[in-house]
Amino acid sequence: MLTLQRKQHLLEILERDGQIVAKSLSERLGLSEDTIRRDLRQLAKEGLLQRVHGGALPASPAAAPFVERQRISSEAKPAIGRAAAAMIQPGQVVFIDGGTTAVQLARQLPQTLRATVVTHSPSIAIELVAHPHIEVVMIGGRLFKHSIVGVGAAAIEAIGQIRADLYFMGVCSLHPEAGISTGDYEEACVKRALCHAALKTVVLASPEKLDTASPYQIVPLTQIGEIVVNTGVAEALIAPYRKMGIAVTLA
Known part of the structure; x- marks a missing residue:
């Protein structure tokens, strides 16, 4: 799975489940936790989610002006x-x-x-x-x-x-x-x-x-x-x- 596809998949999972747990998701997708965490960090920098301990939660729209x-x-x-x-x-x-x-x-x-x-x-x-x-x-x-x-x-x-x-x-x-x-x-x-x-x-x-x-x-x-x-x-x-x-x- 390409990086762009993987990140899009992560966002779809976040929207569906309301959270991402990096450990369980890495096991389910057959990817390393490091890969999942790196993708989450990049998505957080783009303002698309909020990193928390062990995974991610949806970012708040209240960050807008x-x-x-x-x-x-x-x-x-x-x-x-x-x-x-x-x-x-x-x-x-x-x-x-x-x-x-x-x-x-x-x-x-x-x-x-x-x-x-x-x-x-x-x-x-x-x-x-x-x-x-x-x-x-x-x-x-x-x-x-x-x-x-x-x-x-x-x-x-x-x-x-x-x-x-x-x-x-x-x-x-x-x-x-x-x-x-x-x-x-x-x-x-x-x-x-x-x-x-x-x-x-x-x-x-x-x-x-x-x-x-x-x-x-x-x-x-x-x-x-x-x-x-x-x-x-x-x-x-x-x-x-x-x-x-x-x-x-x-x-």
């Missing part, structure tokens, strides 16, 4: 935003992450809600400029242009001075084995700090992010309180989280 991500799951994200907005109680202090799903959450906050939103996302702050009763606290730092959020030591230091009731986390990838991950190291550090500074973390997971992986883990799934997903998501994709004791809200 912000403007392009706005067109992905455009019907699911407002529904997720509405469900998340309904969780906020009057008087609470809430962290809202950056990202396209989080923008939908900000848009769904009722005009009568009195609360404080802390965010490192200029996009979220702008959405709430006209809200009559929400106090907005901005976290600064270096602008990570891909997600339009502040990152770096200054952001993490500021987050450490706040205690929030809820953190609505946007993610690139969510997988029952690989956990919660994103594509940038500094962004992962900021999300981790936000999670540690909140009493409860709620993950906003639009359909394209489920069962995918990105390079940098944020926190273990044990630190997550709830996941909000679209009501059309297959039960098989969310059953592992329920089994772990994580609440799942269908939007």
Whole structure:
């Protein structure tokens, strides 16, 4: 089998099975593990999958630029935003992450809600400029242009001075084995700090992010309180989280 044919076959297996285990696949195809791993490394460099220990998982479409991500799951994200907005109680202090799903959450906050939103996302702050009763606290730092959020030591230091009731986390990838991950190291550090500074973390997971992986883990799934997903998501994709004791809200 030629290299190009072999790599295409690997992608077909990944799409069908949702993962590749290098050892078992090498035995099934009669190829060396080194050959399989080399192909996986090359495919990962091309952004076609995400390498993990022992094999590979699908790469997240959330690696695309912000403007392009706005067109992905455009019907699911407002529904997720509405469900998340309904969780906020009057008087609470809430962290809202950056990202396209989080923008939908900000848009769904009722005009009568009195609360404080802390965010490192200029996009979220702008959405709430006209809200009559929400106090907005901005976290600064270096602008990570891909997600339009502040990152770096200054952001993490500021987050450490706040205690929030809820953190609505946007993610690139969510997988029952690989956990919660994103594509940038500094962004992962900021999300981790936000999670540690909140009493409860709620993950906003639009359909394209489920069962995918990105390079940098944020926190273990044990630190997550709830996941909000679209009501059309297959039960098989969310059953592992329920089994772990994580609440799942269908939007």
